[in-house]
Amino acid sequence: MDYRWKREHGDQVYRRPRNPLTDPLADVKQPLSRERRGKAKIEFSPEDVHMIRAKFSATQQEFADLIGIKRETLRNWEEGRRRPHGPARALLRAIDADPVLLAKVLNWHSRDFVPEPDDWVLE
Numbered sequence: 001m002d003y004r005w006k007r008e009h010g011d012q013v014y015r016r017p018r019n020p021l022t023d024p025l026a027d028v029k030q031p032l033s034r035e036r037r038g039k040a041k042i043e044f045s046p047e048d049v050h051m052i053r054a055k056f057s058a059t060q061q062e063f064a065d066l067i068g069i070k071r072e073t074l075r076n077w078e079e080g081r082r083r084p085h086g087p088a089r090a091l092l093r094a095i096d097a098d099p100v101l102l103a104k105v106l107n108w109h110s111r112d113f114v115p116e117p118d119d120w121v122l123e
Contacts, residue, residue, distance in 0.1 A: 044092055046080040052092055053078075055099040066106055067091055 044052075053063045053074070060078070064071040069088060076082040084092055095102045 042083060043089060044077070044084055046078050048096075049074070049077045049084070049092065052096050052099075055095070056103065067095070 053060070056063060056066070058066065060074050061071050064074045067088070073082070077084055083089075
């Protein structure tokens with residue numbers, strides 16, 4: 001062991017560099033309260049999923065094909081047996097925010113697509 005470094009730099013405290021993969025907010029985050037611990041956050045109720053699909057006037061099969069899931073999965077969401085998670089939840093959030101734009105992006109009825117009139121654009 002090299003004791004010269006310790007003699008020369010003994011007053012300095014050696015700190016290992018932080019791991020860049022650790023959460024930078026770990027010191028700030030608070031643990032969940034006892035009431036919220038173990039309970040999932042429900043962002044979309046079954047009625048919400050049904051209303052989002054209704055914005056497209058689509059059947060369950062058409063809407064499931066549009067967002068790339070199985071019809072049974074969509075039916076389970078609408079009947080409350082399951083909830084959307086991950087990318088599906090993010091896609092539902094985007095569809096709920098701007099269904100016209102997402103319809104264009106997802107090529108909803110691309111053969112029959114008619115551009116929206118200028119007076120529909122919200123500014």
